Amino acid sequence: MQRPSIRGPITLLALMSLSFGACRGEPTPPLFTGDLTRPEKEVEKEPAKIAEPERKLWFSSGPGRDAILARERQNFPAATKLLDEVLQDGSLAADDRGAALWLRALEDLRAQRFAEAAARLAEARAAPGLAAVAPRIRLLEAQAWLDAGMPEKAGAPLAGLVEAAAGTAIEAAATITSADAKARTNDRAGALAQYAAFIAKYPESPRRHEVRAKRARLLAESEAPEELREAIELYEKLLLDVPLSDYGSEAEERLPALAQKVGLRRSFAEDREAARQRTLAKIRDEQTRGRYAAVIRDVDDFLALQPPEADRCEALFLKGTAIFKQRKRAKSRSVFEQAAASCRKAGPGRKDTLVKALYQAGRGRYAEGEYERAAKQFQAVADEFPDHSYADDSLLLAGESWAEKGDKPRERQAYEGMLERFSGGDMAFEARRRLLVLALTQDRPADALKLADDGLTQKGLDLRERAKLHYFRGRGLHRLGRADDAVAAWLDVVATAPLSYPGLQAMSRLREAGDEPLARAIAALEKSADQAAVRLDLPPTPAAQRALLLARLGLGDEAREELSDAKIDGWPAAAVLAQAGLYGESQRLLGALGSGWRQSPPVGQNRELWTIAHPLAFSDLVRAGEGAHQVPWFLTFAIMQTESRFEPGVTSWAGARGLVQLMPATAKDLARQAGVDGFNDARLFDPSLNLDLGTLYLGNLVRRFGGEESAVPLAIPSYNAGAGAVDKWLDKRKDWDFDLFIEAIPYDETRAYTQSVLERWLSYRWLHAPAELTAAQRLPYVPLTLPSRARGVQAGPVDHG
Numbered sequence: 001m002q003r004p005s006i007r008g009p010i011t012l013l014a015l016m017s018l019s020f021g022a023c024r025g026e027p028t029p030p031l032f033t034g035d036l037t038r039p040e041k042e043v044e045k046e047p048a049k050i051a052e053p054e055r056k057l058w059f060s061s062g063p064g065r066d067a068i069l070a071r072e073r074q075n076f077p078a079a080t081k082l083l084d085e086v087l088q089d090g091s092l093a094a095d096d097r098g099a100a101l102w103l104r105a106l107e108d109l110r111a112q113r114f115a116e117a118a119a120r121l122a123e124a125r126a127a128p129g130l131a132a133v134a135p136r137i138r139l140l141e142a143q144a145w146l147d148a149g150m151p152e153k154a155g156a157p158l159a160g161l162v163e164a165a166a167g168t169a170i171e172a173a174a175t176i177t178s179a180d181a182k183a184r185t186n187d188r189a190g191a192l193a194q195y196a197a198f199i200a201k202y203p204e205s206p207r208r209h210e211v212r213a214k215r216a217r218l219l220a221e222s223e224a225p226e227e228l229r230e231a232i233e234l235y236e237k238l239l240l241d242v243p244l245s246d247y248g249s250e251a252e253e254r255l256p257a258l259a260q261k262v263g264l265r266r267s268f269a270e271d272r273e274a275a276r277q278r279t280l281a282k283i284r285d286e287q288t289r290g291r292y293a294a295v296i297r298d299v300d301d302f303l304a305l306q307p308p309e310a311d312r313c314e315a316l317f318l319k320g321t322a323i324f325k326q327r328k329r330a331k332s333r334s335v336f337e338q339a340a341a342s343c344r345k346a347g348p349g350r351k352d353t354l355v356k357a358l359y360q361a362g363r364g365r366y367a368e369g370e371y372e373r374a375a376k377q378f379q380a381v382a383d384e385f386p387d388h389s390y391a392d393d394s395l396l397l398a399g400e401s402w403a404e405k406g407d408k409p410r411e412r413q414a415y416e417g418m419l420e421r422f423s424g425g426d427m428a429f430e431a432r433r434r435l436l437v438l439a440l441t442q443d444r445p446a447d448a449l450k451l452a453d454d455g456l457t458q459k460g461l462d463l464r465e466r467a468k469l470h471y472f473r474g475r476g477l478h479r480l481g482r483a484d485d486a487v488a489a490w491l492d493v494v495a496t497a498p499l500s501y502p503g504l505q506a507m508s509r510l511r512e513a514g515d516e517p518l519a520r521a522i523a524a525l526e527k528s529a530d531q532a533a534v535r536l537d538l539p540p541t542p543a544a545q546r547a548l549l550l551a552r553l554g555l556g557d558e559a560r561e562e563l564s565d566a567k568i569d570g571w572p573a574a575a576v577l578a579q580a581g582l583y584g585e586s587q588r589l590l591g592a593l594g595s596g597w598r599q600s601p602p603v604g605q606n607r608e609l610w611t612i613a614h615p616l617a618f619s620d621l622v623r624a625g626e627g628a629h630q631v632p633w634f635l636t637f638a639i640m641q642t643e644s645r646f647e648p649g650v651t652s653w654a655g656a657r658g659l660v661q662l663m664p665a666t667a668k669d670l671a672r673q674a675g676v677d678g679f680n681d682a683r684l685f686d687p688s689l690n691l692d693l694g695t696l697y698l699g700n701l702v703r704r705f706g707g708e709e710s711a712v713p714l715a716i717p718s719y720n721a722g723a724g725a726v727d728k729w730l731d732k733r734k735d736w737d738f739d740l741f742i743e744a745i746p747y748d749e750t751r752a753y754t755q756s757v758l759e760r761w762l763s764y765r766w767l768h769a770p771a772e773l774t775a776a777q778r779l780p781y782v783p784l785t786l787p788s789r790a791r792g793v794q795a796g797p798v799d800h801g
Helices: 062-072 076-087 094-110 114-124 128-147 151-158 171-184 188-201 208-220 225-241 246-262 268-288 292-303 309-325 329-346 348-367 371-384 390-405 408-421 428-441 445-456 463-479 483-496 501-513 515-525 542-552 556-565 570-579 583-591 605-613 619-629 635-644 664-674 681-685 687-704 709-721 723-732 738-743 748-768
Strands: none
Touching: 062 076, 062 094, 076 094, 094 114, 094 128, 114 128, 114 151, 128 151, 128 171, 128 542, 151 171, 171 188, 171 208, 188 208, 208 225, 208 246, 225 246, 225 268, 268 292, 268 309, 292 309, 309 329, 309 348, 329 348, 348 371, 348 390, 371 390, 371 408, 390 408, 390 428, 408 428, 428 445, 428 463, 428 738, 445 463, 463 483, 463 501, 483 501, 483 515, 501 515, 501 748, 542 556, 542 570, 556 570, 556 583, 570 583, 570 605, 583 605, 605 748, 619 635, 619 687, 635 687, 635 709, 635 748, 664 681, 664 687, 681 687, 687 709, 709 723, 709 738, 709 748, 738 748
16 A cells, blocks of 8 residues: 655645546536436436545545545444454555554544553554654644553653653643653553643633632542632632533532532631622533523522622523523523513613623514514614614614515615715625615616725725625616626625625626626636635644645644644645645635635636635435436535535534535435435444435435426525425525525524535536536526526425524
C-alpha cells in the first residue's frame, strides 16, 4: 500500500489536484436522472458518471483507504474489519502499520476495550512517520491505561509529556491526564498542583468544570479547614454554572457534609439567597438543555416561594419561553404578560427582559389569530422603547400582523414607518424587501423601482441583499415596459453575486428575454475577475505538518485542533480538511469567511475556492439515490449541505437525524415504503440509508408538484415545512408570480432555507455538471408562473427543527 509523502513543503495547490470534468466518451446526460414517463422500477439505476475529486488520504488504495472512508460514514464495524485486514499484511511498511494500529485503537476505545487500545497505541507511536504526532498518541495511550484501571502503566507514556506538549494543541489535555494519573497513584500534592495550574491557565476551557470537580474531590478528603473551604467554593461554583451536570449533582450531594465538617454557619437570609441563586441557575440550565417541561414545573415551585419581583420577572420569562419552545405559542402569551408586569415592578434593571416579554406576548397573540391586537401591541413596543434592539423587529411584526389581518394599507404603513425610523437598522432591508413584494403584487411597478433604487444607495448591504435589489429593480423596469433596462438590471445581479439565489432568478428572466441576454449572463459567469489570488498553501510549521497528517488519517477534530492552535484558518485550513473529506469542519471554517469571495465567478484560481466550498461529498450514494428516486441532479448535495454540512452524525434540537436530517417518524414511513427491513432510529446515522430515504422523499415531493425541474422550488420548502403547508400557500397565492411566491413564504426559516438550497443547487450544477452539457443546460430555470400540483402523489411532512 502506498501513501503520499507528507515530508517537504506543504503546498495545497499541488496537493489538491481536483478534477471535476465529465468522463470523455460518455453520452451527454440529462440533468434529471429519472424518466418520469416510465414506471419507477424501470428507471435507470446508474446515472451518468461525474468525475470525482482526488482524496489525499494516508492510504492511496486498498482496505486502509476504505477503512478511513468507512469511519467517515460512521460504519465502524466495517472499519474494524478492514483495519484488521490491513494489519494481517506481513509486508506492511512500519509507518502504514502505525497508522492502521492508531485507527484500530480508536475502534477499541469506541468498544471500551481500553487495555487493547493502549497496547496498540504503544506500538503505533514508535512508527517513524508518526513522530510529529507521537505526543498525541502517547496522550491517548495514557488515557486508555487510566480508563482500563491500570494507572501505573500510564506512567511510561506520560513521562515528560506535559513538557513535550507545551505550546501545542494537546497541552491542556496532557495536563489533565497527567494530574489524573497522579491522583490515582497517590501523588495527591502533584495532582492538586496540576489541577490548579490548569484552572489558572485555562479558565474558559470546556473542561474547566471537570477539573474543578476533580480538585474539589481531593480537597474534600483533607482535614485542613482552608482546603475544605476551597472545596466548598469549587462545588458552589459548579452548582451555579452547571447545576444539571454530573458535577452539579456531585456538588449538591457533597456540600452539606462539607459545610458541617468545616463548621460553616450561614444566616437564614444567606441560605435563602443561596437557594434562590441555585434554583434560578438550575432553571436556566434546564432551558439551555431543552427540558421545557422541567422549566415550567420548577418555575411554578419557585414562584410559590414568593420571590422578589426581579426574580419573578426572570422566572416567568423563562416559563413563557419554555411554553413557546414547546410550540404552544398561544398559551405562552398570558405568561409573558405576567412576566412583563413583574418586570415593570422590578424597575430599570429588568428593562431588557420587559421588552422581550412584551414582544413575545405579541407573538403569542399573533398565534391566537388576534392579528389586529397583535399589530397594535408590536407598535406599542416600538413606540415605548424606540432605542431597544427589538424596536425594529416589533414594527416588522406589526406589518406582518396587518398582513394576516388582510389590511394591506396598514401593513405597508408599518413597513414604511420602520424604514423611516430605522433606516440603518439590521431589519431595514427586510422591511424594504416586503414593501417590494407588496408593490409588485399590487401592480405598482414605479413604487417598486423607487424602493429598489433607494435601497441601492444604502450602506452596509451584503452581497445577496444588493443583488436582490438589482433583481427587483429589473422586475419593476420590465413591468414598466423598459425591457432593455430590465435586462441591464438583471445582468447587474449576475455581476454582483454570480451564483446566488437572486442570480438564479435573474438568469431565469434573462433566459426568457432571449438567447442574446442569456449569453451575456453566461459570459459574465465565465469571465475571469481581477482579484488577488488566495493562497491555499500552509506555512511550514510543525502544527501545520501535524494538521495535514491528521487530516489524511481522517481525524477531523484532531486536525482542526492543530489548525486552530497554529492560528491557521480561512481557505488554507478549509482546503486541508476538505481534501481529506472532513467536510463538516471545512464548512464551518468557510462559514466564518463571509460572502465576499462569491463576488467573483468560479474562473481560474477562484474556481478552486468554489469547489472547496461545494464538495461532492458521498457522491456515489447521492448519485445512486437520485437515479433511483427521480431527483434532479445535484439537488441532494444542496439539501445535504444546508441540513447537516455533510456530517452524518448530526441530530437537530427537534430530533432530525443524519445527512439530510430526517425525523424518525417520517423516516419510518419512508423505510416501510422502500421495503427496508429492521429499521430503527439509530440507522439514520448511516449515510447510505439516510440518503436513500432522503432521496426517496425528495423524489416524492418533486413528483407531487409536477415532476419537472420547475417543481424543485416547491419541493424544497415542502421538505422543510411540509407539503401541506406549501399547498395552503399555493391555494392562497395561486395567481402570483413564482419569484414573489417564494419571497412571500410566511415562515422566515423556510423562506431562507428555500433560497439557500436553490442557491447551492445552482452552484453545484454550474460547477460539477458534466462538461458535455452546454452552459445553458447547466443552469437551473425557475419559471415566472407557478407549476401545477400533481394529484395522487403523497409526501408526508418532515420536521427539521
